[in-house]
Amino acid sequence: MSKAALSLGPLLFHWTAETRRDFYFRIADEADVATVHLGEVVCSKRAPFFDPHLPEVAERLSRSGKEVVFSTLALVTGEREMAMVRGLAEMGHMVEANDVAAIQVLAGRPHAIGPFINLFNEDTLRTFARLGAVRAATHPELPADTIAKLAKARGALEIEVTVFGRLALSVSARCYHARAHGLAKDSCQYVCGNDADGKPVETLDHQPILAVNGTQTMSHGYVNLLGELAALRAMGVTRFRLSPQALDMVAVAALYREALDGRIGADDAQAKLRSLAGPVPFIDGYYQGREGLAWSEAAE
Amino acid sequence: MRPLPYLELVCPAGTPAAFKAAIESGADTVYCGFRDETNARNFPGLNFDRREMGDAIALAHRHERKVLIAINTFPKAGHPGPWRQAIDQAAELGADAVILADIGLLDYAKRTHPDLRLHLSVQAAASNADAIAFYRDRFGVKRVVLPRVLTVDEIGQLTRAVGIETEVFAFGGLCVMAEGRCALSSYLTGTSPNSQGACAPASHVRYDEEGDQLVSRLGGVTINSFSKSEPAGYPTPCKGRFTADGQTSYLFEDPVSLNTLDILPALKAAGVTALKIEGRQRGKAYVTQVVSTFRAAIDAIAQGIGTNAPAAAALRAISEGGRETTGAYKKSWR
Structure with a gap:
């Protein structure tokens, strides 16, 4: 079987700088992951809070043997945000492009394609590889057969699939956290910081459906591809992303590592993840070629 | 020839009847798509087969107008045929440009039809100068349709920075999320605007x-x-x-339509080349009313007369829910 690396995706929520720092310190010391993504993906207004801690956190992660990757903003507008992207490119670490602006900046040197880039087919994958991409995270909408086709066409590129966490469904210029509080993005008072796992959104008939995270809208359920790891590896997928949520991510990483290494049975693994995830439902609809919010009951 | 700088009016057509209406109502340019999953308005009963597209292009060219063909969904892995064929046909039929979003497809178009003019679809959501430079430098894109996430000031800065034409949405249904980067519909239905x-x-x-x-x-x-x-x-x-x-x-957006009639002079001053009317899914009457209103407004601005308040009021009646917004063009929208 091919190698299988666990990767911790960028933290998408606006945790306080101290909470965020302590989270990464614990990841550095305890989490069995190969790669950790840093960098603000959702809102450039949040970045200054954590910037002072970044060098220390990156160094601690590197010292513990983890690869540090900087993820760029998912929606870049204006000169200031373009400068943020260029700044990341100069930090000496691998950079993951989440806006095409970053591909323009990174072209010609090794870089990663993030899940916010519209990568849907082999021609696009090959174009990215020509420009220096060495790794590509798949778009959340992609079904298993498309992931398989991309993995087959990958050449020297590594394919990464998100196997745990809320899926980012959209990005916008408008901040829905601010809007929900009667504010605008410019006067937001950083209300997104109130919801460590995203703000729950229900339908009129009280079905929990989405989670708002600043300018980003996410699935309510956590994607769970724990039962698909072997299938993904057989396709040639070598990297497995865990998207941080406000729960014990060290335990989640340990569980996925056990599953990848075949040290835990399928039912046990699902039961353990269920207890870690609390009341939030699981989803795997996109992977199954269905509506994204669906969950294949057979897997539980 | 129209004097420069001139705002080009780019109008939608989902059917041959709407196409004719757009031409008769004063469209400079009409955009449309083939009747399949290659375009982002793939609704039953809409769009053009090869023969209809050929006829439409001939009609437009007789009137010295232009036709853009939108091939702006993202080809499925393992199934590039329909998208490549759409590009080949657009080139053969003499389309004035194709509107593309997918990077692999842009690569195909540039390699296969080096003389075919390429526009970047709003579905690519190129929202900054570096992203636009990527498409300009790698594929020779000549015009970018800007995503509806930018203020008028930002549009002005971008247009000056990128050195290619910019096209902005002037009227119609409003995507609230960055276009081509929204999976809300597929999350609920399994059918993706990006792919299908x-x-x-x-x-x-x-x-x-x-x-x-x-x-x-x-x-x-x-x-x-x-x-x-x-x-x-x-x-x-x-x-x-x-x-x-x-x-x-209405957590994301109220039921409103985009209407820029009141800010056309500002968009013109920002240096945009073209104004786009949304609505390939709309009927002939809609196309006639919106296109003729914008035709009159653009001509009035060109002659220094200013905008036309009664026309703006008439358009309000056909807006979604009868309510309008200038959307992201004003910073307070965010």
Whole structure:
């Protein structure tokens, strides 16, 4: 079987700088992951809070043997945000492009394609590889057969699939956290910081459906591809992303590592993840070629 | 020749009848798509087969107008045929440009048809100078349709920075999320606007009478609920009513349409080349009214007369829910 690396995706929520720092310190010391993504993906207004801690956190992660990757903003507008992207490119670490602006900046040197880039087919994958991409995270909408086709066409590129966490469904210029509080993005008072796992959104008939995270809208359920790891590896997928949520991510990483290494049975693994995830439902609809919010009951 | 700088009016056509109406109402340019999943308005009964497209191009060229063909969905892995064929046909039929979003498809078009003019679709959501430079430098893109996330000031800065033409949306349905970067519809229906070209497809829409309410659902998920006295809107997920923190509201966007009639002079001053009217899914009457109103407004500005208030009021009547917005063009929208 091919190698299988666990990767911790960028933290998408606006945790306080101290909470965020302590989270990464614990990841550095305890989490069995190969790669950790840093960098603000959702809102450039949040970045200054954590910037002072970044060098220390990156160094601690590197010292513990983890690869540090900087993820760029998912929606870049204006000169200031373009400068943020260029700044990341100069930090000496691998950079993951989440806006095409970053591909323009990174072209010609090794870089990663993030899940916010519209990568849907082999021609696009090959174009990215020509420009220096060495790794590509798949778009959340992609079904298993498309992931398989991309993995087959990958050449020297590594394919990464998100196997745990809320899926980012959209990005916008408008901040829905601010809007929900009667504010605008410019006067937001950083209300997104109130919801460590995203703000729950229900339908009129009280079905929990989405989670708002600043300018980003996410699935309510956590994607769970724990039962698909072997299938993904057989396709040639070598990297497995865990998207941080406000729960014990060290335990989640340990569980996925056990599953990848075949040290835990399928039912046990699902039961353990269920207890870690609390009341939030699981989803795997996109992977199954269905509506994204669906969950294949057979897997539980 | 029209004097420069001149705002080019780019109008939608989902049918040959709407195409003719756009030409007769004063469109400089008409955009349309083939009748399949290669374009982002892949709705039943819409779009053009090869023969209809050839006829439309001939009609436009007789009137010295231009035709752009939108091939702006993202080709499926293992199945590039329909998208490549659409590009080949557009080139053969003499389209004035193709509007593309997918990077692999741009690569194909540039390699296979080096003389075919390429426009970047809004579905690529190129929202900054570096991203636009990527498409300009790698594929020779000549015009970018800007995503509806930018203020007029930002559009001005971008247009000056990128050195290629910019086209902006002037009227019609408003994507609230960055275009081509929204999976809300596929999350509820399994059908992706990115891949299959239809947001909130009618096949997944239901209206249920529940007591004195009409409940609209998409993929079985409740999007809105209307009393008998309210007009029932279409259940596009970003235009629905949801509850957060115990408060029910139009969390993402109110049921409004984009209308820039009042800010046309500012868009012109920002240096944009072309104004785009949304609505390939709309009928001939809509196309006629919107296109002729914008034709008159653009001509009035060119002659220094200013905008036309009664025309703006008439357009309001056909806006979604009768309400309008200038959307992201004003910073306060964010």
